[in-house]
Amino acid sequence: MTVQRKSYDVVVVGAGWFGLAAAKAYRQINPEAKMAVLEAAESCGGTWSKNRLYPGLKSNNMIGTYEFPDFAMTEDKYCVKPNNHIPGATLHRYLTDFAKHYGFFEQIQFNTAVNLVDRNGNGGWRLSVSSPDGNQIYETKKLILATGLTSTPNFPKYKGANDFEGPFFHAKDFCKEAPRLQNIKNAIVVGGAKSAYDVAYALVQDGAEVDLIIRPNGNGPVWISPPFVTPFKKRMDQLLNVRWMTWFSPCPWGEEDGYPRIRRFLHGTAIGRFVVNTFWKVLSNDVVTANKYDSHPDLQKLKPWHSAFWIGSGLSILNYDTSLFDLVRQGKIRVHIDDIERLAPHSAVLTSGKELEADAIICSTGWKKESSIKFAGKGGEQLDLAISEAEKDSLNKNADATILALYPGLKEQPQLRFKPKDSKTLRYYRFMVPSQMIESRDLAYAGMISTVSTATCAAIQGHWIAAFLSGKLDRNPGTQKEITDEIMLHTQWGKWRYPCGYGADLPDFVFDGLPYVNMLMKDLGLEVRRKSNFYRELTSPHLPADFAGLVEEWKENHKAKIE
Template sequence: MTESFDTVVVGAGWFGLAAAKAYKQVHPNANIAVLEAAESCGGTWSNNRLYPGLKSNNMVGTYEFPDFPMSEEKYGVKPNNHIPGAVLHRYLTDFAKEFGFFDRIQFNTAVNLVEKNGEKGWSLTVTTPEGSRKVDTAKLILATGLTSTPNMPTYRGSENFEAPFFHAKDFCKEAPTLKNVKRATVVGGAKSAYDVCYAMVQQGAEVDLIVRPNGHGPVWIAPAFVTPLKKRLDQILNVRFMSWMSPCPWGGEDGYPGIRRFLHNTALGRFIVRSFWKVLSNDVTTAINYENNAELKKLKPWNSAFWIGSGLSILNYDTSFFDLVREGKIRVHIDNIDHLEPRKVVLVGGETIESDVLVASTGWKKESTIKFAGLGEEQLGLPGTVAEKKALAEKADAEVLRDFPILKDQPKLAFVPKEADPLRYYRFIVPYTMIESRNLAFAGMISCVSTATVAAIQGHWIAAFMGEQLDRAPKSGQEVIDEIMLHTQWGKWRYPSGYGASLPDFVFEGVPYTNLLMKDLGLKTHRKPGLFAELTSPYLPPDFAGLMEEWKQAHEKNAAADGDLKGAPAVAAAAAASS
């Protein structure tokens, strides 16, 4: 039998859980289901992905939902400490239970295909341990995120390796079998590669870390406390005045467009911006002291932190990771793998590495793996011919470089990015072709450093959008297209050493992005007690507590008899007018 729901959320990570909570609160009478491919809540923090020593980059206080504090009494994490993976898994599970939708989550249920179901919405083909079945839904929220499908490399001779070879995603599953491993090889330069290296050394292995010379290079990784004032990095990234130092087309949503124009459109302003980033970068590299050791120097980031995006990470190990490099327990190779032999990894440069295990910390496919059918020629992209889209992109490029001249001086990359269209969604959430129908949205198709807050506000925005309850709407479909192009082309220029060319990548852009969505919802964006605090005090999850109640109170006069709230015309009106 085909199951039928009013709304289906796909994914039970941060963004899926936030969307389910918000939708249930905005539409209390809706029949909701959450479909999750794993056997438990959490996404990255689901039980099957927890490996020894795994902790959050963020410290406690910045990695929690606004309406569900991670109290020390309940979760045992002391102030200024990183959060163990097992605690995050329990916290996210508790969140679903607290807000009354845990029993609506169907675990071990993977969505493979999404098809249009006439005027009724969507028909999903899902796979479970019992087999395949159909699920129908009027509205669909896809929150599969960006860390669902491993980007697994292939190497010549891998069939003859005669030792375990797997992606870091499976490190939890494989870890118990690796206790006697003496020689481990890890491929990758991101934080997950460092995590695997550290864990293997703690288990008694010596590790060879291979970083591709034609990739992004070693991760920008910083101490938890930075700047001469020794402030928490995970907090200062959400300080409003510091967000001014990042060129951002929606930055003016924070209420200070004049200051931003000065900083990015005048020579003196750009000098201030460059100085800020130089101080921030030098503070990190000086603290780690890459230059005092030949092996450690190989891990020095290749480009300024200005260009790196949300790949910026925080040192969260119990002991010094870099001391393991200095001591020779982690050996660094800047090279590519040529081929594999029995228990040997052979590099292009000719070096042969003896290895009892090969772990690929090679990232994720930054796209939804769910297949769509029956959407017509335009699918989930923008309308128009190739030439028309190219013209729109060129127009947006010109606008980005006019408003932010600092982005003209692009870094010299060690690799040539693959030409591909980025995700082009309105507000980074809704495909243009779905704006009028209001029955499809993507949650969490962004990479950011303020996950919990952005997830909560995105979820609220989606719930209101699908009910035609947003307070602010564009005036035309063309305005929507122009915004989509401007915002997505900006990413290519802003974060070439990150994910900017393919998807939204936020660091200091998170605060103005939440302000953008909150203004659509008619919510107050300046939430601090005074101007000084507004500009210098970091925006943390508790600052956004009670948003749903505020929104309901402001809209209660429009409450409909069915229990759903009806607000101002949604974005759909503009898109429909231009269709």
């Protein structure tokens, strides 16, 4: 059987937020390029693809903070009113419409999975692909990998799993498995993240009672906030992108926002750190008080174990039609700080000895925080820093020393209930490009970050990648040593900044997302201050709409370079 071969100028792998944004920007900058977008699922959307939707699923963000800068989610078209969360089905439709609006929907090849990537002897990359037409080989000059961080489930292994005799699956498959969940009376949901709460809530709405199991040696229950916080009832999803509030999160690219002195004062002086600690204490207490955790024994079990300062993008927002916490008070959701020791027919035995009856078990246990794309031979080796383990250890120590000198407050790490495991940290330039690919300019990752500002980060990462692969950045990477030092500093920062989040494994942004995109914009030669005056620049949230027209603005500023 002959294997088909296809050739492209650029291939984008993944049609979620980041893949769609990268495809759009690349098409705008290189309109003549022959492009393909490969998507393993049957539709656009990634997390919001058709096969992952279930009734009641909504975004954490409200309307206005979860849309691409150049494609407004208007009320007349998408029927989402102001200050409302966005239904999953609406997001799926929106992302599909985006690809159609920018003219590359026909270039998306669905049900098409990349099995292996290798260097092409003629330059560029060779992809081994499975599709409805059979196995194929794709050759491409440029490759953008946008499979993201929610592709490969982290599924626990329990003793006796084969004996359970009921539906037992990861939350990723909640939609697919829904027909098997009809008429169940008791369910177990494993996990303390927002997705576990979503599954538990949906099951109760369908008439089940739920035992929610949160392991005692993890990060604990998620920080989950009411949609409106502070005495002024401001939207949480907007506050995270207010300029002056971002100053209270120390990060090595923070000064890219153009306010280095205030940041140095806040994190480099004792008085400043007192102000920072007070800010986070007030913010945390506001959420704890609003949720009334101490009003019920099971609600107390959902009280976060650590300050919100250390959590990262796991910070979530209550977006349910009725009160989740009322279901806990009513005993419809029973909370256990425990772990499953083994499974038996239609039951689970916990390490405490308690046995729970269950018709189904859904594991909302997160994702393997790595790319699902596999590289052949030395192609994979080129994704890491070209230094020895001894050199890496030395650079780690130097970066740690620099971080703690810049941000002494990070020395006071939280007391974790587990020993952090050794992990393979993603070490890429600007969190997108392996250092050994900077010179060849033919590979970039989009979406290998965890952020509460998904839409804005996706759009600006996509623009940056398109310009980088085309050799059209204004501010280019420095020497190999400068690149390596910066990568080590940025990635080691995550370990200190978000030990209760994903920081040790990958970029994790909360208040850090706005200065991150500002850094990328400076690389592109774009103006980072998007508001009409100084006061609004500091106090108004930077919404996706504030970044509309960036590609057109960039093309106007770079006519000579483009032509």
